Amino acid sequence: MSRLSPAERALQLTTVCCGLLVAAMLALMLVLAWPLLHSGQLLSLIGGDWQPAAGRYGIAPMLVASLLLAMVAVLLAVPLSLGTAFAAVALAPPLLRSPLMLGVRLMSGIPTVIYGFAAVFALVPLMRQWIGSGSGFTLLTAALVLAVLIAPTMIVFFVGGLRAVPQSYSLAADALGCRPVDKLLYLLLPQAAPAIAAGIVMGLGRALGDTMIGLMLAGNSAIMPESMLSTGRTLTSHIALVIAADFSSMEFKSIFACGIVLYLLTAALVAILRRALPATARP
Amino acid sequence: MTTTMNGKIRTESLSFSYGERLLLEDISVEFADQAITAITGPSGTGKSTLLTVFNRLWEEIGGGPLHGQVLLRLEGRWQDIHAPEMPVSTLRRRVGMVFQTPNPLPMSLAANLAFPLKLAGIDDKEEIAARSREALRRVHLLAEVEDRLVSDARLLSGGQQQRLCLARALMLRPEVLLLDEPTSSLDPKACAGIEELLLELKESCAIVLVSHYQDQISRIADQVYLLGERTLLRQR
Numbered sequence: 001m002s003r004l005s006p007a008e009r010a011l012q013l014t015t016v017c018c019g020l021l022v023a024a025m026l027a028l029m030l031v032l033a034w035p036l037l038h039s040g041q042l043l044s045l046i047g048g049d050w051q052p053a054a055g056r057y058g059i060a061p062m063l064v065a066s067l068l069l070a071m072v073a074v075l076l077a078v079p080l081s082l083g084t085a086f087a088a089v090a091l092a093p094p095l096l097r098s099p100l101m102l103g104v105r106l107m108s109g110i111p112t113v114i115y116g117f118a119a120v121f122a123l124v125p126l127m128r129q130w131i132g133s134g135s136g137f138t139l140l141t142a143a144l145v146l147a148v149l150i151a152p153t154m155i156v157f158f159v160g161g162l163r164a165v166p167q168s169y170s171l172a173a174d175a176l177g178c179r180p181v182d183k184l185l186y187l188l189l190p191q192a193a194p195a196i197a198a199g200i201v202m203g204l205g206r207a208l209g210d211t212m213i214g215l216m217l218a219g220n221s222a223i224m225p226e227s228m229l230s231t232g233r234t235l236t237s238h239i240a241l242v243i244a245a246d247f248s249s250m251e252f253k254s255i256f257a258c259g260i261v262l263y264l265l266t267a268a269l270v271a272i273l274r275r276a277l278p279a280t281a282r283p
Numbered sequence: 284m285t286t287t288m289n290g291k292i293r294t295e296s297l298s299f300s301y302g303e304r305l306l307l308e309d310i311s312v313e314f315a316d317q318a319i320t321a322i323t324g325p326s327g328t329g330k331s332t333l334l335t336v337f338n339r340l341w342e343e344i345g346g347g348p349l350h351g352q353v354l355l356r357l358e359g360r361w362q363d364i365h366a367p368e369m370p371v372s373t374l375r376r377r378v379g380m381v382f383q384t385p386n387p388l389p390m391s392l393a394a395n396l397a398f399p400l401k402l403a404g405i406d407d408k409e410e411i412a413a414r415s416r417e418a419l420r421r422v423h424l425l426a427e428v429e430d431r432l433v434s435d436a437r438l439l440s441g442g443q444q445q446r447l448c449l450a451r452a453l454m455l456r457p458e459v460l461l462l463d464e465p466t467s468s469l470d471p472k473a474c475a476g477i478e479e480l481l482l483e484l485k486e487s488c489a490i491v492l493v494s495h496y497q498d499q500i501s502r503i504a505d506q507v508y509l510l511g512e513r514t515l516l517r518q519r
Binding site for chain 2: 168169170171172173174175176177178179182186187190191
């Protein structure tokens with residue numbers, strides 16, 4: 001058996017530590033949520049409503065709001081990101097491609113709170129006007145901004161996938177009279193499909209995990225949303241709001257159940273990604 | 284320069300650079316229609332790059348700038364290949380190209396052959412099937428792949444891939460065929476078959492062939508040019 005170098009040993013140790021840390025986080029959340037789980041309220045916790053005064057700590061409204069918000073944000077972000085990636089790889093004039101990607105990378109570095117802050121003043125009044133009633137703080141408002149927030153992550157994945165298509169394929173297509181749009185549709189898109197799928201899943205993961213946008217723009221009412229024009233509270237916002245006001249009650253313990261649900265949702269996404277993609281395309 | 288009735292490609296005061304290097308300077312030549320024009324010369328002089336001037340493929344690989352004119356005789360009159368009325372996709376459908384390294388697209392053999400027709404808006408399945416069989420037959424590949432047209436083209440041997448690429452280039456019945464060392468990955472038998480095919484093809488189009496093989500050039504070429512220091516000298 002070959003001996004490992006010090007660098008390989010260090011990497012191996014880091015990997016084991018990371019794995020243990022992730023497992024420890026789950027264990028900690030299970031321990032802290034145990035009083036609630038132990039009291040036989042698991043089903044009502046996941047399926048019930050949030051009425052802490054009545055002793056009901058259900059997170060269903062938050063779960064639905066989180067899933068709705070994340071999925072709509074991804075649906076909005078996919079065409080935006082694909083269009084930008086296509087422009088950066090093939091459609092925009094060559095001189096504009098680098099500045100475009102520079103802009104995308106800059107966008108990914110802007111703190112989330114800035115997006116939220118800008119939207120409170122720019123988008124919320126427009127939404128209020130468009131809906132005609134209410135405050136303008138809705139799941140749709142949050143989804144629009146979340147789409148812009150997750151787009152850079154997706155664009156980087158998409159561009160990476162499109163650029164990884166061997167140049168020989170691209171030249172062969174060019175020599176056959178392929179227009180840029182044909183090349184994207186018939187050659188680059190099918191070849192980059194695994195990276196595009198990976199980007200979508202990563203975007204969904206980021207959308208599910210984001211706290212600030214939901215907190216600042218979705219309205220935060222802990223009731224089951226009826227539509228995207230309703231207000232809503234995401235799981236992450238819920239955790240942030242409860243943790244800021246409490247530290248020992250049953251309400252406080254319930255947020256660890258939220259953490260477990262978020263953890264399992266993210267783990268499920270990663271598992272789906274690993275199953276869906278060929279080994280070479282896995283992030 | 285004087286032009287002839289059977290010219291197909293003409294350059295006028297053509298200068299072309301690739302990167303920092305000036306490959307051609309003030310070249311005026313005419314390549315004949317229904318003939319095989321061979322371009323030869325030492326390695327690294329830019330023979331392959333020169334071919335891309337005739338279908339504007341250099342624009343995709345970062346060559347240039349190009350000065351002067353490149354003209355193609357279509358429907359009896361000379362047309363500037365850089366003119367606005369000549370879209371680059373149309374030009375490349377009329378000027379086919381086969382590269383030195385085979386480059387089948389990542390799809391089935393049948394899809395590779397159908398691809399140029401699809402781009403040209405031809406979607407009649409019977410016509411595509413008929414043209415595909417005809418092209419495969421002409422490159423002596425039909426018998427070898429007839430039973431696996433739906434398999435991935437990249438699974439073919441190097442020589443088979445090159446013949447597939449040649450068949451693909453023939454699908455649109457090009458008026459000019461640019462060939463960059465097309466037989467370098469073929470065995471002698473397949474090579475002889477391709478040479479025979481080129482002699483047959485030249486009846487219907489102009490062929491510009493880059494080749495290192497002097498014996499091949501002497502067997503099939505009608506015109507021979509030597510690419511040297513920024514010049515293209517006619518040898519035959």
